[in-house]
Amino acid sequence: NVKEFCGSAVRGIINVETVVNRVMNKLSPLHDKIYCALSGSAADAQTIAEIVNYQLDVHSIEVGEDPQVRSAATLVRNISYKYREELSAHLIVAGWDRRNGGQVFATMKGLLTRQPFAVGGSGSSYVYGFVDAEYCRGMNKQECQQFVVNTLSLAMNRDGSSGGVAYIVTIDEHGTEEKVILGNQLPTFFDQ
Amino acid sequence: MEKHCTDSRVKGVSTGTTILAAIFDGGVVIGSDSRASMGGEYVSSKTINKVIQVHDRIFCCMAGSLADAQAVIKSAKFHLSFHSVQMESPPQVIAAASVLKDLCYKNKDELQAGFLTAGWDKKNGPQVYVVSLGGMLISQQVTIGGSGSTYIYGYVDAKYKPNMTKEECLQFATNALALAMGRDNVSGGVAHLVVITEKGVEHVVVPGDKLPKFHDE
Numbered sequence: 001n002v003k004e005f006c007g008s009a010v011r012g013i014i015n016v017e018t019v020v021n022r023v024m025n026k027l028s029p030l031h032d033k034i035y036c037a038l039s040g041s042a043a044d045a046q047t048i049a050e051i052v053n054y055q056l057d058v059h060s061i062e063v064g065e066d067p068q069v070r071s072a073a074t075l076v077r078n079i080s081y082k083y084r085e086e087l088s089a090h091l092i093v094a095g096w097d098r099r100n101g102g103q104v105f106a107t108m109k110g111l112l113t114r115q116p117f118a119v120g121g122s123g124s125s126y127v128y129g130f131v132d133a134e135y136c137r138g139m140n141k142q143e144c145q146q147f148v149v150n151t152l153s154l155a156m157n158r159d160g161s162s163g164g165v166a167y168i169v170t171i172d173e174h175g176t177e178e179k180v181i182l183g184n185q186l187p188t189f190f191d192q
Numbered sequence: 193m194e195k196h197c198t199d200s201r202v203k204g205v206s207t208g209t210t211i212l213a214a215i216f217d218g219g220v221v222i223g224s225d226s227r228a229s230m231g232g233e234y235v236s237s238k239t240i241n242k243v244i245q246v247h248d249r250i251f252c253c254m255a256g257s258l259a260d261a262q263a264v265i266k267s268a269k270f271h272l273s274f275h276s277v278q279m280e281s282p283p284q285v286i287a288a289a290s291v292l293k294d295l296c297y298k299n300k301d302e303l304q305a306g307f308l309t310a311g312w313d314k315k316n317g318p319q320v321y322v323v324s325l326g327g328m329l330i331s332q333q334v335t336i337g338g339s340g341s342t343y344i345y346g347y348v349d350a351k352y353k354p355n356m357t358k359e360e361c362l363q364f365a366t367n368a369l370a371l372a373m374g375r376d377n378v379s380g381g382v383a384h385l386v387v388i389t390e391k392g393v394e395h396v397v398v399p400g401d402k403l404p405k406f407h408d409e
Contacts, residue, residue, distance in 0.1 A: 116407075125342045125343060126342060126343070126345040126346045127345075127346035127347075128343040128344075128346075128371075128375045129343045129344035129345075129346060129347035129348075129368065129371035129372060129375065130344075130346035130347040130349075130350055131346075132347075132371050132374060132375070132406045132407060133347055133351075133367060133371055133406050133407075134350075135407045136407060137407075150350065151346065154345070154346035154349050154350055155346060157349060158345045158346065158349070189349040189350050190334075190348075190349055190350075190352050190353065190354075191349075192332055192333055192334070
């Protein structure tokens with residue numbers, strides 16, 4: 001799930017334990033200051049991310065400057081929409097650009113919408129209530145990171161397909177920071 | 193070409209409902225939404241009451257097929273009052289829950305109904321029991337059910353604290369129901385809440401426009 005706060009985007013993703021791969025980083029860079037979070041079919045999502053990475057490079061050379069987050073999201077959306085019958089992946093695109101600061105875009109099935117925050121994946125259903133209640137505009141970086149970590153932890157607690165470690169990437173005008181929080185370091189909540 | 197479902201958000205089959213019960217210091221709060229829908233397309237009732245009194249200090253919330261649930265509760269009420277006459281004392285909460293469980297388990301092939309039972313009795317104070325679709329009976333401190341409950345698991349895990357005060361618990365329950373109704377299309381209407389303590393029973397109805405508003409995208 002991804003949140004916007006004043007000036008940047010914080011995104012976190014939950015690691016899924018599968019038979020094939022127990023440690024998969026589902027935060028994929030599309031550009032220096034633009035990342036996307038993968039959910040759904042891993043193969044589909046990774047392929048889309050790689051294609052968009054390439055297309056964004058070409059676009060940014062053509063334009064002569066760093067691409068906007070909206071451009072990256074549009075490229076993802078174009079692929080998602082064109083192949084919406086064949087693909088089953090949802091990519092959340094988030095990043096920072098000079099024009100509009102931190103932004104988050106959801107691109108499910110070919111829809112493109114900018115949101116203050118976005119959640120996705122199988123574990124997201126369980127935390128819709130929590131994020132609705134706890135998100136507020138104008139959070140600073142630490143509050144937002146804590147919010148993301150809490151949300152991930154709650155979802156991992158309930159969703160059988162989510163677990164392991166939490167990857168968090170924080171993007172703002174100063175740069176990009178990647179963080180891994182191990183399972184036993186995540187916050188704990190009421191457990192009966 | 194087969195469509196893959198990426199979101200596995202449906203746990204079991206429940207028709208539109210959000211129900212909740214939580215223990216606080218000295219009592220228990222049980223509550224639900226008030227929408228009855230057919231097939232997720234048509235709201236057949238906006239103000240149905242899903243919190244049913246089965247005895248003086250014992251209430252039930254129904255989830256699943258409302259027709260099945262109403263039939264089961266009607267039968268359970270009768271069994272319970274008969275049992276209470278035999279024992280010459282008010283029934284324990286676990287007795288009410290067990291009666292429901294028996295009915296659900298023995299008829300599990302025909303029925304599609306689950307229940308939350310909450311109440312107060314002299315022996316064990318405030319209690320909450322869950323009878324699931326197949327007839328499992330467990331005791332919990334806070335529990336949620338119905339299709340809308342998937343969206344508030346995270347909220348309930350984060351915000352429920354044992355031994356809250358009555359006001360805190362009421363606020364917690366109202367918030368949780370409001371959040372679920374905000375996300376689940378087959379839950380909605382008003383929030384019916386019942387507070388059960390040793391002293392008595394108090395009904396609280398929060399109409400839709402008085403429900404707490406949260407950040408809305």
